[in-house]
Amino acid sequence: MDFSIFQQYGPALLKGFGNTILCWALGTVFGMALGLVIALIQRYAPKYIRWIVQAYIEVIRGTPFLVQLFVLYYGGPLIGLRLDALPAGLLGLTIYGSPYFAEIFRSGFRAVPHGQIEAARAIGMTELSIVRRILLPLGLVSSLPALINFSIILTKETVILSIITVPELMYQVNRMSTETFRFLEANLVLALFFWLLVETISRVGRRFEARITKHLIERT
């Protein structure tokens, strides 16, 4: 193995890693936000709207991310949606993650004991107050482990963005390996970067979880 090529490609790889983190972070945040909206619609909207949203969930979950990206990037211009690679990738990642996040939130909300909602109704709280003060805080806490888990899965989905020429890490690694034929070295570095990212997320996630569940979980 020969790692000297990294002197030449190092900066490009780091830049690629930066883009990977950017795509992942924004895609996760936006995907979660959209997923939360979907979960609330599923819980409160009239049934026709729920059906439409359910169809969206089925379609996005039932098709490969790669295909969704192609449709968005190459099909988008046909309906006037002309996006650069990076914004298209971000939008794609947001859409791809949203139904999974929605399902996580949905089960998180279901984990909130119904009695605690009834107690709020019994003293005359509005449904909006109940969502803000009871359902969201408690539902989010019970969603947390699954949210962190799926965010970690999403880190690795970012490599698919290279297909539509988003200049993230996979894209840079591909370029480097086709120019130098150092496939193994390049991909090992890619693996190392991802491992670092995932390890960081899961550590931060665990710490965060421990902090906000301090009063909610029985310590033995």
Add this chain to the structure above:
Amino acid sequence: MQASSVEIRKVNKFYGPFHALKDVDLNILPGKVTCLIGPSGSGKSTLLRCINFLEEYDSGEIRIDGQMMGYDAPGRKMSGRKLREMRRSIGMVFQQFNLWPHMTARENVAEGLIRVRGMGKAEAHERASAALTKVGLADKMENHPLRLSGGQQQRVAIARAIAMEPRLMLFDEPTSALDPELVGEVLNVMKTLAAEGMTMVVVTHEMGFAAHVADQVAFMEKGELVGVDTPDRILHQPADPRIQSFLRTYHERNSF
């Protein structure tokens, strides 16, 4: 204290084909304690939950101080705003306490004052402290529910209800989820409330409480209200064989 009266007239409730409440009639007098007793599944809790419309009744009328609960007219449900308005003066205490676990005891009590009564945080917390002191928890105000015993949690739940200054209190088996040694502290708080002249409706298996604190006891079985009378006449000289048989089983289970 202003105390509400409740009139229950020919109330029926169905769960699909199951007839859960059958033409129930009951008068709940202002400032008095009414205990609902009877076997599990007899409809006591359902009836109680109909009073604040957590459970919708299908026909009949429930009137609180003359105003019909849940409906503007038979078959026409009232607006959410009006329902919330009526619920503000009805406190409820649940078997499972149902405190909000992410809030301290004081925050649990203050929440309704802030969100429903529109009080400022400082004033709400002051009132919450007073309510918690009243139920004997002055030293537990900053505890989260998980750091409290069952009896303490239930007293927080009572404080949460009385802080709203209700004119009627509903208790749904308030001591059934408690360890036996913690039942007393909750019943004592309830006795204090009763002595202050609060209208109370209590679903309970505590026959001692019914005998000593209730002004009237209503016995239910299979969705029917079988009898209403003074505690003495229901518990010591029941005429109806269904009440006799229920009490016989109760005494057998509790004798040793």
